[in-house]
Amino acid sequence: MYAQMVKTEAAQDDPEKLAAFQARIDAGEKIEPKDWMPAAYRKTLIRQIGQHAHSEIVGQLPEGNWITRAPTLERKAILLAKVQDEAGHGLYLYCAAETLGVSRDELTEMLLDGRMKYSSIFNYPTLNWSDIGAVGWLVDGAAIINQVPLQRTSFGPYSRAMIRVCKEESFHARQGFDAIRKMAEGTPEQKKMAQDSVNRLWFPALMMFGPSDKDSVHSEQSMAWKIKMNTNDELRQKFVDQTVPQIEFLGLDLPDPGTKWNEERGHYDYTDPDWSEFFDVIKGNGPCNVDRLAARNKAWDDGEWVREGLMAHAKKKAAAKIAAE
């Protein structure tokens, strides 16, 4: 999802300690930063929470792109608030990752030089205002499905960050639905734009949940540790079941002709996304990978003098205070 294909480390600690640790998790206890934890649990979580945080930050780019071109002042204010929330979500998550012993700057460096990933979805472009509605509705809708169960994850700081994020996230999905609804109920031309957005973003949204379970090699240990709460396919199915009726409500055509209610399963059947495209985007070959990383690198480099200047000022002030005492 926001953390896709996170490689789970194999546990290599003392078996007795591992069993006691697992027993705590099975009993529903939260693991806190100063508690003993397997090195692999720590490493996997840094990777997962870091990737989740990076996704929030990079996720500001496709939407920030439309702030100055929002159709009304109200839509502009709403989008601005939404993008600001994404920055906040990134910060909550970086803080949670930092309790595991990695620094913020280390995480940032790993994003900027490509050692760490962010969600594949943000490598797709937002071509018009209708896409902004679709992103809020579909992408944040998918994010909610992933994040709600993560509120119960075993690592205390991650769980608390998820609780804060979830409180704010439904505003994101609703404002998106509201924006695309306006388009879907507008002129024939606007409706066509809404349909086009849904058609283009549907499969990338399905990819957010990660590869199909049969190809997802890292799930078992992460699920035992409760840092992954559901399988990729379970979450994807939930998203499809929830979203299909919403598309129908909007009066739009289903973007996947393979969508069909399956009475026996009690779920919608759907077509899997093109996984070769997914792996290609993850590898760095999506439509916007280069732009996104370039934008983050530029922001980091352009901000260097501010970060250093403020630090120098703070040190000077602290020194003057000590001298005065």
Add this chain to the structure above:
Amino acid sequence: MKNEWPLWEVFIRGQHGMSHRHVGSLHAPDAEMAIKNARDVYTRRNEGLSIWVVEANHIAASSPSDKGPLYEPSESKVYRHPTFFDIPDEVGAM
């Protein structure tokens, strides 16, 4: 990266006369900026009326391995809870 801004822990007092409560952390060069950043990061939806920030390395914390000696003694003192005492119904509310 040598000049990384220090980490601050943020405490917010909500609307209803509660005490300040830990809400998370953030990075800032000094206390003034930490409060400004805390306002942006942690009070976007009227969550608070007052902010405390303290540099994380100034916080002393108990260690998880002290859990036994610190907290077990209170487990055997059930009489500290009002429900330990049996008050006859006819006495009324107490």
